[in-house]
Amino acid sequence: MLELDRVSTGYGRVRALDTVSLTLGAGHTLAVLGPNGAGKSTLLKLVAGLQAPWSGTLKLDGSADLSPLDVTARVHRGIVLCPEGRRIFTTLSVEENLCIGGTALLARPGGAQRMREGLERAYSLFPILAERRHGPGSALSGGQQQMLAIARALMAEPRLLLLDEPSLGLSPVMADEVYATLAALKAEGMTLIVVEEAAGRPLGLADTAMILRNGRTVWRGAAAAARDPDLLQRAYLGDHAA
Amino acid sequence: MRRPLQLRSDAPLTPGGYMSLVASGMGIAALLALAILGLNLATGARFASLLTNLGLWLIIAVGFQVFVGSTGTISFGHPAFVALGAYTGGILTLPPAMQRIALPDLPGWLAGLDPGLWPATIAGGAVAALLALLIGPIVMRLTGIAAGIMTFGLLVIVNEMIRAATPLTRGNATFYGVPRLAGLTEVLVVVVLVVGIALAYKFSRWGLRARSVAQDPVAAEMSGISVVTSRLWAFVLSAFICGIGGALMGFFLTAFSAQSFYVGMVLPMMIMVLLGGMNSVAGALTGAVLLTFWEYVMRLIETGGMGISLPPGLSQLTLGAGLIAILFFRPSGLWGSREFFIAPVGQTRKGDNP
Amino acid sequence: MNLLQLGVDGLATGSVYMMLALGISLVFSVMRLVNFAYGMIIVWFGFMLHVLWGTGLPYWLCVLGALAGTVLLSIVLARAIFMPFVGAPPATLLLASFGVAIVLQSVAVVLFGEPARPVQTPQILLTSIDTGWFRISVLQLLSLALGLTMLVGLEFLIGRTRIGMEIRATAESPEVARLMAVRSDRVLTFVFALSGLIAGLVALVWFAQSGSVTARGDLAPTLKAFVAVVIGGLGTIRGAVLGGLVLGFLETAMSGLLVGALSGFQQTFVFALVILILLLRPEGLLGKATGGMR
Ligand SMILES: Nc1ncnc2c1ncn2[C@@H]1O[C@H](COP(=O)(O)OP(=O)(O)OP(=O)(O)O)[C@@H](O)[C@H]1O
Numbered sequence: 001m002l003e004l005d006r007v008s009t010g011y012g013r014v015r016a017l018d019t020v021s022l023t024l025g026a027g028h029t030l031a032v033l034g035p036n037g038a039g040k041s042t043l044l045k046l047v048a049g050l051q052a053p054w055s056g057t058l059k060l061d062g063s064a065d066l067s068p069l070d071v072t073a074r075v076h077r078g079i080v081l082c083p084e085g086r087r088i089f090t091t092l093s094v095e096e097n098l099c100i101g102g103t104a105l106l107a108r109p110g111g112a113q114r115m116r117e118g119l120e121r122a123y124s125l126f127p128i129l130a131e132r133r134h135g136p137g138s139a140l141s142g143g144q145q146q147m148l149a150i151a152r153a154l155m156a157e158p159r160l161l162l163l164d165e166p167s168l169g170l171s172p173v174m175a176d177e178v179y180a181t182l183a184a185l186k187a188e189g190m191t192l193i194v195v196e197e198a199a200g201r202p203l204g205l206a207d208t209a210m211i212l213r214n215g216r217t218v219w220r221g222a223a224a225a226a227r228d229p230d231l232l233q234r235a236y237l238g239d240h241a242a
Numbered sequence: 243m244r245r246p247l248q249l250r251s252d253a254p255l256t257p258g259g260y261m262s263l264v265a266s267g268m269g270i271a272a273l274l275a276l277a278i279l280g281l282n283l284a285t286g287a288r289f290a291s292l293l294t295n296l297g298l299w300l301i302i303a304v305g306f307q308v309f310v311g312s313t314g315t316i317s318f319g320h321p322a323f324v325a326l327g328a329y330t331g332g333i334l335t336l337p338p339a340m341q342r343i344a345l346p347d348l349p350g351w352l353a354g355l356d357p358g359l360w361p362a363t364i365a366g367g368a369v370a371a372l373l374a375l376l377i378g379p380i381v382m383r384l385t386g387i388a389a390g391i392m393t394f395g396l397l398v399i400v401n402e403m404i405r406a407a408t409p410l411t412r413g414n415a416t417f418y419g420v421p422r423l424a425g426l427t428e429v430l431v432v433v434v435l436v437v438g439i440a441l442a443y444k445f446s447r448w449g450l451r452a453r454s455v456a457q458d459p460v461a462a463e464m465s466g467i468s469v470v471t472s473r474l475w476a477f478v479l480s481a482f483i484c485g486i487g488g489a490l491m492g493f494f495l496t497a498f499s500a501q502s503f504y505v506g507m508v509l510p511m512m513i514m515v516l517l518g519g520m521n522s523v524a525g526a527l528t529g530a531v532l533l534t535f536w537e538y539v540m541r542l543i544e545t546g547g548m549g550i551s552l553p554p555g556l557s558q559l560t561l562g563a564g565l566i567a568i569l570f571f572r573p574s575g576l577w578g579s580r581e582f583f584i585a586p587v588g589q590t591r592k593g594d595n596p
Numbered sequence: 597m598n599l600l601q602l603g604v605d606g607l608a609t610g611s612v613y614m615m616l617a618l619g620i621s622l623v624f625s626v627m628r629l630v631n632f633a634y635g636m637i638i639v640w641f642g643f644m645l646h647v648l649w650g651t652g653l654p655y656w657l658c659v660l661g662a663l664a665g666t667v668l669l670s671i672v673l674a675r676a677i678f679m680p681f682v683g684a685p686p687a688t689l690l691l692a693s694f695g696v697a698i699v700l701q702s703v704a705v706v707l708f709g710e711p712a713r714p715v716q717t718p719q720i721l722l723t724s725i726d727t728g729w730f731r732i733s734v735l736q737l738l739s740l741a742l743g744l745t746m747l748v749g750l751e752f753l754i755g756r757t758r759i760g761m762e763i764r765a766t767a768e769s770p771e772v773a774r775l776m777a778v779r780s781d782r783v784l785t786f787v788f789a790l791s792g793l794i795a796g797l798v799a800l801v802w803f804a805q806s807g808s809v810t811a812r813g814d815l816a817p818t819l820k821a822f823v824a825v826v827i828g829g830l831g832t833i834r835g836a837v838l839g840g841l842v843l844g845f846l847e848t849a850m851s852g853l854l855v856g857a858l859s860g861f862q863q864t865f866v867f868a869l870v871i872l873i874l875l876l877r878p879e880g881l882l883g884k885a886t887g888g889m890r
Pocket residue numbers: 011012014015016034035036037038039040041042043084197
């Protein structure tokens with residue numbers, strides 16, 4: 001579904017990703033792990049179109065080159081990013097947040113109908129959002145905001161959902177709840193890339209995993225194999241593992 | 243492209259480097275001044291008034307740059323300082339006979355002082371600096387948009403005050419009869435001095451503080467630098483230089499009105515500083531030279547002096563369009579934050595932000 | 597002067613200033629641009645009305661034409677100049693709009709020269725009604741009606757419609773809105789069109805009062821708008837309303853109070869008040885740095 005071939009990028013003169021490659025099949029889940037500043041968010045921004053590659057290629061569905069597509073066009077192709085720190089619209093109501101999330105639908109046939117269906121699905125997935133639908137986004141708790149952020153991303157009917165640290169700042173219970181939702185999405189056949197700093201939950205969810213450090217891939221393989229604490233420690237601290 | 247108008251603080255230098263920096267900056271300003279003088283001689287003083295005008299703009303642009311460059315804040319208010327300089331210098335030096343005609347209601351203690359060129363010029367700068375010192379503590383709290391709007395307000399207020407203070411300024415009428423105390427040579431001497439002052443400030447502890455505040459106010463505050471105070475000194479010094487420029491302008495023009503120092507003056511000042519690079523004294527000089535020349539050519543064209551005749555308003559049009567183009571294509575100006583100084587290799591650009 | 601009269605005059609003037617502030621604030625909310633060229637857009641409405649009137653068309657058609665022209669001008673400026681600057685720091689945007697103002701002004705000078713041009717106003721607008729308690733002109737009534745309609749209309753548009761929602765989302769966070777496939781260029785174009793329409797409507801009242809337009813007449817409306825938004829707080833409807841009304845009442849009260857030698861200091865007093873407000877509340881009375889235009 002998604003293929004990155006030796007992609008590098010950065011900010012100004014600072015290189016944030018160095019010749020990173022990955023392939024992700026449809027319906028699969030990839031966990032991207034690594035310490036602060038490893039380039040995890042940069043990788044997602046690159047796929048979402050917020051960040052242009054310096055070199056290397058990005059391909060969607062085997063052939064289509066992603067580089068010429070801007071963020072909006074990628075949303076229309078089904079690539080949706082749920083950004084780090086949730087970034088919900090605090091001045092909009094919960095329902096308005098969802099409606100903004102569904103903007104891409106409006107350009108398609110039957111858009112209004114699909115928007116209604118999307119809202120219904122969001123509310124059945126997260127009943128708490130239905131209760132708060134007319135309240136402002138700012139009135140939600142951290143966990144509820146994360147749910148809203150995921151629900152908002154789902155409104156665009158993604159095929160490939162990119163999640164940047166979805167459990168950041170959540171209580172363990174809340175984090176488990178978020179990952180239960182992600183597991184349900186995976187079961188529906190959605191392709192996911194989950195970025196986290198802590199390895200536990202994403203590795204339980206993912207099929208494959210990669211570990212980044214200083215913009216380089218230090219390890220890549222089956223998610224199950226990454227659960228070796230020794231490997232993780234070496235990868236994070238830098239005593240070579242690859 | 244379209245990077246923010248960001249500030250780069252050049253390397254803090256060793257004391258020796260600091261002195262050689264200021265001296266070489268002044269040296270180059272002196273070369274520029276000599277070139278202008280030479281040009282004046284070579285053309286038989288046919289362009290004396292254009293060249294003097296250029297000198298005055300050099301002073302004002304450097305004064306403006308001191309503020310903009312060290313605080314990263316734009317100001318629409320600086321023509322007010324130029325105005326204060328011009329009026330102060332004019333009032334002080336008006337010959338007694340002229341004072342009785344032009345300013346019959348002048349308060350007695352201001353009448354008949356006649357301190358001469360240099361004291362009157364300094365007084366012009368001092369009055370401008372005093373105003374900056376009074377309002378600075380308020381205005382310097384603000385940055386960005388709010389500062390822009392407030393300095394614009396300052397311009398309006400000072401303009402209104404000048405118009406209303408008829409006994410001192412003749413109100414809306416033209417202020418005339420100022421003796422022509424300054425010519426090309428005097429102006430150019432001041433240019434060299436002012437460049438020295440600006441560079442000495444820029445690389446002094448106070449200048450570096452102001453620039454570090456501009457770069458990162460929070461970090462500066464945390465390392466014990468007072469945001470308001472450090473910006474205030476840049477504001478006061480800048481007002482002082484602009485006031486001096488204003489006084490000299492008055493001595494050169496001999497007649498002016500409140501309208502001469504109003505919104506219309508903002509545009510050339512802004513372009514001079516932005517074109518050359520708002521972080522650079524060298525940039526301000528370059529900008530003033532280019533713009534003065536350009537306005538001269540445009541005025542020639544508009545008055546039909548070059549065989550073609552274009553409607554008035556066109557030169558203003560080129561300036562407005564030019565401002566937009568600079569902001570879009572080269573927001574850091576021609577020079578960026580570079581200065582033209584000669585310093586031993588390795589002594590500049592090492593170390594970094596304080 | 598009786599208080600009731602002062603209240604009526606203040607409200608009518610305040611209504612005009614509120615509209616001015618709304619036009620500036622709307623654009624600021626979505627792209628952090630304080631539009632210095634706003635006053636020139638108003639001036640251009642005056643010139644368009646002047647030119648259209650010269651063709652002999654009926655007054656209402658001239659007004660419609662000039663309104664359409666103003667909206668178009670605002671859109672063209674947005675797409676050709678302002679939108680390429682999206683993402684630049686606010687100070688750069690402010691300066692760029694200063695450049696735009698200069699360009700618009702010099703084009704006006706080239707086309708129409710410096711002297712004032714008459715702007716036609718139907719006599720009916722200038723008649724005034726004496727209710728016994730206070731006097732009110734038809735023009736003042738029109739200002740009040742326009743202001744009220746605009747307020748209700750904007751509240752509805754921003755608060756209840758799809759485009760309003762997109763405007764609020766863009767105002768709060770342009771990057772995230774873009775991530776959600778919100779077409780920010782369309783949102784911005786729409787907002788500039790709206791701001792142009794508001795400018796045109798204010799201009800109608802503005803020039804009916806003065807009866808003529810000059811190429812350098814942009815300073816007054818721009819100043820009023822700036823002061824109003826600074827008082828109330830930039831980027832919100834409430835701020836624009838409050839700032840406009842406060843400024844309107846203030847000026848009305850001062851023109852009654854400041855007589856003789858003091859009458860030349862009206863702007864000075866206004867700005868002194870603005871400074872005081874900014875000292876106490878740097879974001880304006882109702883200001884908040886970001887947030888969605890409500
Ligand atoms: N907008 C930016 N401008 C400049 N440098 C940036 C920017 N965003 C990230 N970087 C740099 O790029 C590198 C990678 O950043 P990135 O945000 O991708 O890391 P991350 O793995 O997501 O870290 P975290 O766990 O803290 O979210 C870092 O060195 C960071 O400092």
